[in-house]
Amino acid sequence: MLGTGILKGMLETAKNFAGSYHDPARLTTVEYPEQRIASKENARQFPFLVHDTEDPMKGLRCVACQICEKECPPQCIYIVKSKDKRADYKGQMQLYPVTFDIDLSVCMSCQICVEVCPFESIKMDTEFELSNTDRFGGLLVNKHQLAKSNDHYRKIHPSEAAASDAALAVEVAKAQAKAKADVEAKAKAAAEAKAKADAAAAATPVGAVPSAPQPSSPATGPAAAPAA
Amino acid sequence: MDAPANRTVQSVGQGREGELLEVAMGPQHPSTHGVFRMDVVLDGETVVKLKPVFGYLHRNHEKIAENTSYLGSMPYTDRLDYFCSLSNNWAYALSVEKLAGLQVPERAEYIRLITAELTRVLNHTCLAGFLLQDMGALGTPLMYAFREREKILDLIESLTGARMMCNYMRFGGCRCDLPPGWLDEAKKVVAEYPKFLDEFDALLSGNEILMARTQGVGKLSAELAISAGITGPMLRASGVDYDLRKVDNYGIYSRYPFRVPLGDHGDVYDRYMIRMLEMRESLKILEPALNDIPDGPVVDPKAKLRGFRPKPGEAYGRIESPKGELGFHLISDGSPNPYRYRVRPPSLINLTILEDMCLGQTIADAVITLGSVDIVLGEVDR
Numbered sequence: 034m035l036g037t038g039i040l041k042g043m044l045e046t047a048k049n050f051a052g053s054y055h056d057p058a059r060l061t062t063v064e065y066p067e068q069r070i071a072s073k074e075n076a077r078q079f080p081f082l083v084h085d086t087e088d089p090m091k092g093l094r095c096v097a098c099q100i101c102e103k104e105c106p107p108q109c110i111y112i113v114k115s116k117d118k119r120a121d122y123k124g125q126m127q128l129y130p131v132t133f134d135i136d137l138s139v140c141m142s143c144q145i146c147v148e149v150c151p152f153e154s155i156k157m158d159t160e161f162e163l164s165n166t167d168r169f170g171g172l173l174v175n176k177h178q179l180a181k182s183n184d185h186y187r188k189i190h191p192s193e194a195a196a197s198d199a200a201l202a203v204e205v206a207k208a209q210a211k212a213k214a215d216v217e218a219k220a221k222a223a224a225e226a227k228a229k230a231d232a233a234a235a236a237t238p239v240g241a242v243p244s245a246p247q248p249s250s251p252a253t254g255p256a257a258a259p260a261a
Numbered sequence: 262m263d264a265p266a267n268r269t270v271q272s273v274g275q276g277r278e279g280e281l282l283e284v285a286m287g288p289q290h291p292s293t294h295g296v297f298r299m300d301v302v303l304d305g306e307t308v309v310k311l312k313p314v315f316g317y318l319h320r321n322h323e324k325i326a327e328n329t330s331y332l333g334s335m336p337y338t339d340r341l342d343y344f345c346s347l348s349n350n351w352a353y354a355l356s357v358e359k360l361a362g363l364q365v366p367e368r369a370e371y372i373r374l375i376t377a378e379l380t381r382v383l384n385h386t387c388l389a390g391f392l393l394q395d396m397g398a399l400g401t402p403l404m405y406a407f408r409e410r411e412k413i414l415d416l417i418e419s420l421t422g423a424r425m426m427c428n429y430m431r432f433g434g435c436r437c438d439l440p441p442g443w444l445d446e447a448k449k450v451v452a453e454y455p456k457f458l459d460e461f462d463a464l465l466s467g468n469e470i471l472m473a474r475t476q477g478v479g480k481l482s483a484e485l486a487i488s489a490g491i492t493g494p495m496l497r498a499s500g501v502d503y504d505l506r507k508v509d510n511y512g513i514y515s516r517y518p519f520r521v522p523l524g525d526h527g528d529v530y531d532r533y534m535i536r537m538l539e540m541r542e543s544l545k546i547l548e549p550a551l552n553d554i555p556d557g558p559v560v561d562p563k564a565k566l567r568g569f570r571p572k573p574g575e576a577y578g579r580i581e582s583p584k585g586e587l588g589f590h591l592i593s594d595g596s597p598n599p600y601r602y603r604v605r606p607p608s609l610i611n612l613t614i615l616e617d618m619c620l621g622q623t624i625a626d627a628v629i630t631l632g633s634v635d636i637v638l639g640e641v642d643r
Contacts, residue, residue: 038467045464046401061408075422075440100567106333143336143428148436149567157422 074190077144077157079174080135081181085122089180094154096127101146101155109139110146122201123208133176137163153197159189281309284624288317294391295638299615299627306623311616315609318642326602331357331569334602336428338589341604342640343425344384347376347417348582350430355511356578356589361571363433363561370513371554372435375447376417377512377580378543378550382454383413384583385494385536388635392533393465395632396474402465409457412450419443432569433561444551451547458540466537475530479618479630482527489614493585493607495634498535499527505581512580517546532633570597584608584635604643608636 053059063070086092097114113132121127146155158181165171187194287298296317302310322341326334338353339346351373358365365373390406414424419440421427429436465471481491486499496503504521506514522538524531573595579588585607592601611634619627 035469038469038472042464042468045460049405061411073419073422075419075437077422104330104333104567106329106336141336142423142426144422144436145332145336145428149332151567 072159072161072189074192076159076161077142077147078161079137079140079142079158079163080146080155080179081158081185082133082176082179083154083156083183083186084180085183089177089182091119092122093129093176093180094122094152095130095133096121096152096154097130097133098128098152100149100151104145104149106143106145107139107141109136109141110134111136123205124212125208130176133179135174135179137165137172137174153201156186156190156193156197286624286627287314294632294636297631297636297638297641299631301624301627303624306625308619308622308624308627311619311627313612313615315612315638315641318638320643322643323602323604327599330597331432331571331599332566334599335430336426339426339428340639341606341643342582342584342587342608342637344387344637345380345583346425346427347380347421347429348580348587350427351377351512352578352580352582352587353589354430354432354578355580356576356591357432357571359576359578360574360591360593361432361564361569363564365434366558366561367555368438368557369434369559371550372439372559373430374512374514375547375550375554376420376429378547379413379416379447381543381583382540382547383410383417384635385540386410386413388536389461389465389533392529392629392632393471395629396471398465398471402461405457405461405464409454412453416443416447416450419446431560431564431566433564435559438559444554447547448551451544451551454544455541458537462537466534472530475528475533475629475633477526477528478622478626479529479532479633480527481614481618485614485617486527489617490610491585491614493581493583493611493635494535494539495532495585495611497521498524498531500524505579505586509579509581514546517549519543519546529629529633532635536635568597570595579605582607584637584640585611604640606640606643608634608638608640612636612641 049059083094084090084092085094097112099112099114102108102110102112111132111134112130115129115131118126118128142157144157147157183194183198186197282303284301284303285298286301288296290298298314298317300310300312300314301308320340322337326337329337335350335353338349341349357363386406386409390403393402394400417427418424420443421429421436481495481499483499483501486496487501491499492503492505500523502521502523505511506519507521519542522535522542524535571593573593575590575592577588577590579586581587586605587607588605590601590603590605591599594600615631615634618630622630
């Protein structure tokens with residue numbers, strides 16, 4: 034009969050309409066600014082720079098290698114390398130970024146900077162309310178605004194952060210083992226040199242053999258991370 | 262009401278019989294699905310000439326890709342057909358894998374199949390909603406479709422981190438493994454989806470108004486479809502059995518039996534029904550695939566993320582995207598950037614036939630014919 038299909042369809046709409054009063058599963062929307070859906074663990078919005086110490090600028094993991102700047106598809110990262118070096122989390126002397134800017138209006142949240150970073154220093158934030166009233170300066174995010182602590186990273190991406198901490202702990206362990214081996218090798222070399230000098234019958238007295246430099250302590254680094 | 266005889270008011274058409282009227286539909290017209298213009302020449306309400314005009318969304322995708330690394334183009338492919346970014350990722354990854362000779366691990370193949378089929382369901386759901394919107398069923402079907410789409414988008418977001426701009430596939434696998442509990446959620450969504458399709462069918466497929474509005478409208482013959490290079494659901498609605506999932510057997514599609522729905526008439530109603538049926542077939546693939554997925558790595562350990570330079574050569578990778586054959590033709594000269602990068606977009610090629618389908622129809626039918634072609638302007642213009 035003509036019209037049966039229409040009536041059937043009307044019945045479906047009626048079911049949905051009535052159902053929305055009884056079944057909470059049918060109410061699929063939330064009242065956004067008041068109600069919020071918890072963000073997904075994998076969610077990504079805008080990058081941030083991870084730091085390990087109290088002072089964000091001193092503890093930035095970034096070593097200004099500029100790989101992310103090169104790989105960034107829309108070219109929204111701008112880095113200026115430092116002239117001097119400073120010790121990183123494992124005590125190795127590294128450059129650091131004097132300037133690290135990301136243009137918020139250009140970034141397309143693709144996460145490629147995170148993937149190519151070999152130093153676990155740039156990660157994705159889940160903050161999505163990024164609008165700004167200043168359309169020029171406000172959209173160029175500098176390194177002070179980008180720096181966020183490792184604890185923040187652990188909070189927003191727990192499993193990813195655990196993997197990253199574990200990877201860094203391995204690096205630190207390697208660096209410590211290497212430093213220890215270096216110290217031993219230097220001590221051995223020093224001992225040999227001393228023995229040689231002694232054997233040289235003190236004709237030309239050698240001055241004090243300089244003691245091997247101690248590696249700086251990585252106690253503040255992620256070696257103290259729970260995964261370690 | 263008739264105008265009084267002593268007044269000289271004339272209706273617009275009076276004394277102008279036989280004259281043609283040229284109308285620019287779009288680029289701001291709401292039913293052109295984005296910034297697309299149809300220059301239509303009308304005789305009364307009948308279309309006598311139709312010229313599709315596009316390029317308003319052109320963003321130089323191919324040349325940008327030739328100046329970016331292979332990896333750097335991956336997020337740009339999301340923006341081609343922004344409903345189906347995972348299919349686009351797969352097609353691009355497939356052609357780079359052909360070029361560089363990378364192997365994809367078993368688990369990654371399963372993830373690709375699952376995400377691609379989810380994307381197909383997602384795309385066809387949206388299309389059904391938009392098509393009905395074009396026909397004047399304002400709101401209800403589209404909102405029902407979007408309610409279900411949101412469930413799949415939630416799955417995709419928890420897997421890839423973004424709802425639409427996924428950037429998930431990598432050369433030789435996928436970016437990351439499935440998050441814990443994802444498979445169970447996906448199984449739940451897939452198990453519940455037929456219920457929605459039944460509801461949608463009851464709501465619309467038997468609706469007499471829909472049938473009267475779409476049957477016999479925008480007909481496309483099989484001969485014309487083949488000679489114009491039409492692919493995807495549009496070609497199958499004209500009765501040609503051609504599905505790259507069967508023809509090419511890429512990925513692991515050969516392991517799962519599924520049927521290819523075919524149409525008889527090649528009209529708008531057939532195109533709508535083909536998509537409804539294809540969704541059911543996709544769910545038939547998804548159900549066992551979600552159970553069979555093995556453990557293992559998700560990316561080829563030989564694949565390099567930084568400093569990726571394939572050997573000089575040429576490759577064409579194609580998949581059956583929800584809209585048709587999506588192919589990427591790459592030529593490498595051994596440098597980190599492709600020497601030539603070319604997309605074969607199904608939307609654009611399916612759109613070329615629009616005039617032939619619309620001639621002799623009314624202007625209102627041209628709108629739904631365009632809706633049934635299923636275009637996304639991001640892909641048409643690139």
